Structure formats: C-alpha cells, structure tokens
Amino acid sequence: MTPIGAMPVVGAEWTDDGERRERRGLKHRSKKAVRLVPIPPMLVAVLRWQLSNHAPASDGRIVYDGPSERPIQSHVYRAVWRRARTAALSEAEQVSQVAGRPYDLRHFNASTLIMAGVDVGQVARRLGHPIYTLMTTYAHWIDTGEDQANAMIQVLLNVEEAKPLTSQNAGHGPSTGQRFNAVPIPA
Template sequence: MYAHGKTAGYLYQASLRAELSERLGVTWQPVQRGTADIAGVPRHLVEHFSQRRAEILGVMAQRGESSARAAQIATLATRHPRAARRPGPTLGAEDDTKATQHRTVRLLSPLKTDLAEWRLASGRPHGEALVFPGQTGALWSVAAYQSWRRRSFGSARVAVDNLKTTPYAMRHSFASLLLHEGRSVIYVARQLGHDARLTLTRYGHVIDELEDQPRIDAEEAIRQARVPSRVPSPFPPTANGPTTATNEKTPLLPGIPG
C-alpha cells in the first residue's frame, strides 16, 4: 500500500477537484505534482496560510541557507514521521527495545536535519524504508551491529578523543540534555521509556548538579558543541564536493556514565 501512496494521493486530489468543480463550480490553477490551488486566490494569501511552507522557511532561516538543496533538506527535516511497527527477531524488533514496546520520542532539530541529509544521500527511499538498513536492506543482525561498533563508531571515538564512550552513552546524553533544558523527571522518563523512579535514581546526580545552573535549550547545546571537521562525513561526496553540512558541523554529545 505504501509503495503506491503517491499515486493514490494524486488520484484522491484529482477526484476531489472534479467533485468540487461539479458541485460548486470551483476552477483550478494548473496541476503541479498532483495538486492544484484554487484559481483566483492570490499567491501571497496561499503562502501566508501555508503552515508547511512556514516550517520549511523557518528551518532554512535558522540554518542561514537559501539554496534548492537546503529547501529539500528542510522539507524532509520538517516532515512528521508516521508510526511503523516491524516484526522480526533481531535488532530493532519490539522485544529488543528498552521497554519491549515501540514509542514516539522527541527528535531534536539538529538530528532531524542530519537524518534529512542522510535520506537525501541515500537516494530518498520511500517513507516506510528503514533509516539505517543492513546490507540486504533488512534489520541489522547482532554481528552487523558489532562490526559497525568496532569499525565506524570506533573510528569516531578516536577522532573526537573519547575512547571510553559507547553507543548506549548517547541515550544518557539525550536524557542529560533534556534535564539541562529544565524538563521534568516524568517527561524524561517518558522519552526514555521507563519508570520515573528509575530515571530519578539514575539521573539524580545530574539533577542535583543542574539545580543552580541556567537552563540551556537542548537543540542549542548541540549546535554549540559541534566543531569543524573532526569526524569524517558519513555522506558520499556530491558533484559540488563534500556534503558541507556534515563536514562543517559534527555533534559531540556529552555522555553520562550509566
């Protein structure tokens, strides 16, 4: 069904236009990519009431960019994800998660932008495709994960001179960023997928340390922590050279021992 989602959307739009034209006499501007605006409505009004356009322009303005590629990245970064449940007795399966269930978590803006860059570099796969598939396009096996951790993640640790960190430490970094932002223990627990009492026990020392500290926006903290060209870009070079967004800014997130 998802493979034919775009075609189904075009057919729905065509049917809707025909129905409105027949019943209400609505006329349309030329169809572009399956959709059309109502004729007679000034363009500036259409753009004024377009929330999607405002989201995209806001991300572009935040990044200080205005190119067509920047618009593509911003479009993907602001697209609201659809929940997907995937069976499979391997990494990423429901019984492999922290709380043995899937949940929706907050995607910080820098991460959304990075994922949008990755999606473009991966050839813009369909919406239900895995974000980081294995070599066969399926979920990773345990052996594949161990190989990635030893090679790719190991190289990143050397590049940032932090040999003790682990992939799991990024989870602690996320929790610490949320606490530094001033989020409640209940909010952080919901993001991590476990009981608030466990969150308080594990991160109580962080909460104490931040008691008298100024609140720092999590997304801004990530942007400030990024430094030029310390980790090789995971994105393939483009015709105009390397993918500068990743080469220029690489996230260095703090890890809190578990």
C-alpha cells in the same frame, strides 16, 4: 519519530530461527506497541536528509548495509565508534569510560537534558520511561551543579546572609543553646 519494534543481536542460540538477530517489540512493551518519540528539529533535518538521499530498506529500517539491505554488523558499529571517539575526545577522555559504547549516548542525553532544566516528565517521555526510572537510572550520572543548586535555593529563600537562630533574634520560642556570633557565615 515512531519506533515500532527492535531487532537486537541476541545470538543464534537464543532465536527461534537460528539467526543472530531477532525481531521483537519495543523493550518492555507488547509486540504491537508503537512509541512516539519527540525529537529536536536538528535531528528531524538529519533524518530528512538521510531519507531524501537513501531510500529506507523494504522493512522500514533507515540504516542498512548496501543493496542487500542487511543489518549493519556489530563489528562495523564498534569500528566506527572507535574512530569517532578518537576524533571527538581528548586523550584523557579516550582512556576513560566516557562514551565507551554508543549506548552511553543515551545516558549523556538524559543527564544533559536534566542539567539543561528540561522538565523531568518531558525527559522521561522522550526516553520512554516513567519518571522513577529516569531518576534512578540516569540522574545519578550528574555530578555537577551543586553551586547552581545552592544559588537557586538562596534566591528561593531570599537570604543574603545566614545567621544562627538564637532566642535574641528569633523573637519567640525557646533558646537554641547556640551563642550568637555576629561574624557572617561564608557563602
């Protein structure tokens, strides 16, 4: 996929022509910048289906409102999003902030890819960010994985049972001041 620009709703008072939407370059890029976005084969199939069944608008947009090719209005997106949340989420999730707005899917995608073990450089590239931005913006949403991280560290260190270090079992160096206790530390 190759996005070449954006057309956000910014409000008529913020545009030069008084329209609610304004054609812009990609966020934090020059107006002529093009960004290659790698997408999974499943999404390629969905986009191909869309394009084989619905011609793009004259300006290249693949989603638009009817023969006039108008951009889809924000209230339509919100109404469809509410219906989708109701259909997809449990009652507890519906009253939470989970997927409260379509943009939250970006956070879900980023954190899911990181949790799946996708290289963070690749995740950052797909989102169009440097790794620093990826980790400061999206990684903090991940609140699981502590047990998995501990297991990976244990495998890395090849430790079956941790014991306190003492002068008796260290072989050299000063005493740590800890008494040796033969009771294993629970994992």
